[in-house]
Amino acid sequence: MTKKKDITNETYMQTVLRRFRAHRLAKISLVVFVVLCAAALLAPVIAPYDPDEIVGAFSAPPSREFLLGTDQIGRDVFSRLLYATRVSLLVGVLATLISTVIGVVLGLIAGYFGGVADMILMRFTDMVMSFPYILLVLVAAAIFRPGLWSIILILGFVDWPGVARLVRGNVLSLRETNFVKGNLVAGMPLRHILFSEILPNTVAPILVYATSVMALSMLDEAALSFLGMGVQPPTASLGNMLNGAQSITVLTKQPWLWLPPGILIVVLVISINFIGDALRDALDPSGGK
């Protein structure tokens, strides 16, 4: 009760920022996430060794020379980890971007035009959603040659139904609002109604949803690469670094090979989830706090 800020005259962005800061775990997560992203981006600068080059003994434990030891063929684990984070983040961001764009476009069409277009699109969404997600991704990964870009495309093309449903629902309710009707009466063109009136009002829920899509696609990339159907070696990804741990020697005797990438996935995904959670609270227009 030392000082009470006047919150009656703040702008929308100020409100969002204030509410976001109130979420302590999200603040920490954001810092962690930014640091990890920076480390991944600056990998060529930070990494002590070339990630794909054999630089030391096989499976050497962590030492001063190799911070996190070396892998089975003598590559530096720490350097590989930095590059792997890069790849995993790339997969997460691009897959989310693709699925969000597809979802937004289809959701806008279904929601705004309704009728037959809506029915066909929604039935199609039902179909895609009826397949167990991983099964679909696995089948797709088996069909296309596994690799970084195919995994991005696969995840991008599988994740959109949730976004499409979300956008459609929002459009359906926004279409009935008076400000949309008012602009129809004012004779504004369709592109203005869709992109200037409706879309800006669905950005907040899309953003929140996108964080969870990103978390999920990073988890999926890890799972696929772990199963050997995702990013292919020698390119390192957090998932395929864990792939080696399926061998019992690695699992029992060389924890430095599989603990760091595993922990890194958890840290990345959990911080994205916390950031999403805080965004949900912060962007909620009805939240009084």
Place this chain on the structure above:
Amino acid sequence: MTKYILKRILIAIPVLIGITVIDYAIMCLAGSPLEMLQGPRISEAAVEAKAIALGLDQPFYVQYFVWLGQLLQGNLGYSIKNYQPVGEMIASHLGPTLLLMGVSLVVSILLAVPAGIYSAIHQYSKGDYTVVTLSFLGSSIPGFFLAMLLIYLFTVKLGWLPSGGMTTLGTNGGFLDVAVHMVMPVIVLAVSMAGTNIRYIRSAVLEILQQDYLRTARAKGIGRFLVINKHALRNALIPIVTVIGMEIPVLFGGSIIVEEVFSWPGLGLMTMTAITNRDYPVIMGVCLLSAVVVLVGNLITDILYAVADPTIQLQ
């Protein structure tokens, strides 16, 4: 009510047909299963003969209708790999998977429901923060990584639990043996499901707690315990039903990875093998089965929903 159920089933049928079409289209995109056979030891003529024997020389839509026609007679086709009927293969692997899924579902609900309700009732308390943080952890940890941690801890370090399989080799496995083998797979599946569900149930219960009728109940002087048990929990049933509905596809997907890691002899393991072998009839069969289960699951959820909430309009 009957009308509503009928209507829902009618909506599901085109979706189901669409699923088989998409599914078949994907398979056709995949390329020929004969690629797997090719090698120095097999002559080209033999490959061709095999293609004709499998009906692979016909256009894909013919193959689709042949497959669909057989399907309607209850025939899911034969595995390209080992010539077993797909239906039988699925049937023989279904038991272990259902056991694993069922137990995991029950465990995850036993975890999520009390935790979610506790968290909602004690909103913003230390306990609430702990539960929410743990639930985030649960939904952020990859299943296979958790599995490895568990194996490392319980098998390697402590030696308490077997690392894989359903029964100890050489024995035919009593109830206890199976139960011991199940502990880790169930934990992995249940934790990832509970993670999401705790937060879902928490926010659903929070919403219920803010309703006017609960405020009225409290204002009448009814004790906190009674308010929550008699008024809130009945309404919290609806989100719980939804959660169970959402679980089904997650379970199917999760069990593939869990079965692979723990060599659990179920559908998931069989599917992975089929995927690596491009054994299309088997993959088709599993996809179809899981899609049907998901559809039926959604249908049951919707119906239970309508039963649990009398205000939901059936149209």
Place this chain on the structure above:
Amino acid sequence: MELMRVENLKKYYDIRGGIVTHTIGQVRAVDGVDFSIQEGEILGLVGESGCGKSTLGQLLAGLLVPTEGTVYYQGKELSLHPKKRAADGKLALKDVRTEIQMVFQDSYSSLNPRKHVYEILAQPMLYHKLATKDTIEKELKRLLELVGLPSAALSKYPHEFSGGQRQRIGIAKALSLKPKLIVCDEPVSALDVSIQAQILNLILELQKELGLTCLFIAHGLGAVRYVSDRVAVMYLGKIVELGAARELFFHPAHPYTKALTQAVPIPNPTKRPAEEMILQGEAASAVHPPKGCRFHTRCPYARPSCGKEEPGLLPLPHNKDHFVACPYAKQLSQE
């Protein structure tokens, strides 16, 4: 001069359902309405909620496509179908789009919460080339002055205003396109009573100053009597009485109008009529409207014949400008 005339205007909504989805019924929201709006007048439109008055307003504003009926605008037939091109001699909605504007009831939802007032007002004007980048600033300031708001309002977001101020912005938005006809859909019912009067006065002033024509929709007679030149009373999708505001209020001819006028509270208890007519029950369903006169199920004067034949909207013998859809209106008005 007549600005707009509608003939036999109908809007039915399909009710869909059944196991295989099909149309199982229709809501007859507007069911055969004829009237005209004179240039420069305010025509009030009153009725209970659900009588179809808002649907009628949205039909005239071109937000809905009528099921049946014809609309004439400045003497020419107007096609209300947004996508159709005009046939010979007909007007397309597109041609007159900016000339018919609307003010909504809920001023909060009628302004995009993500835009500040400048964008809300300027975008349509720039799109229709009613102003250029150079003149827009001046135009907007003039517009705000017209509705009684400071020019500082331009840089603010809708949630920073009070309900009354937002309604002023809503009116400014409608005026910005220099319309001839404004449909006001219950513009004051969501506002505090003290603010209501300000907004009503504003509408009156603007109408005089700019020579606007207005369709003023409300659910009670109070506000309508204050602003309207003529008033139409709607019941279950039909107009039951139409006449000059004063005439209609002091000498209501239709039993339903009578009930409505008595529902307006009178401050002085001694001036209240001895015999109050209070309507019983709810309005009948618009899905299955009663046969004959739609009001006969609630009308205290109903006679057996009322349930058989549907009365037309006819002028009273002693006043050709006063229309009533009740064959016994004359007798009733003398009682």
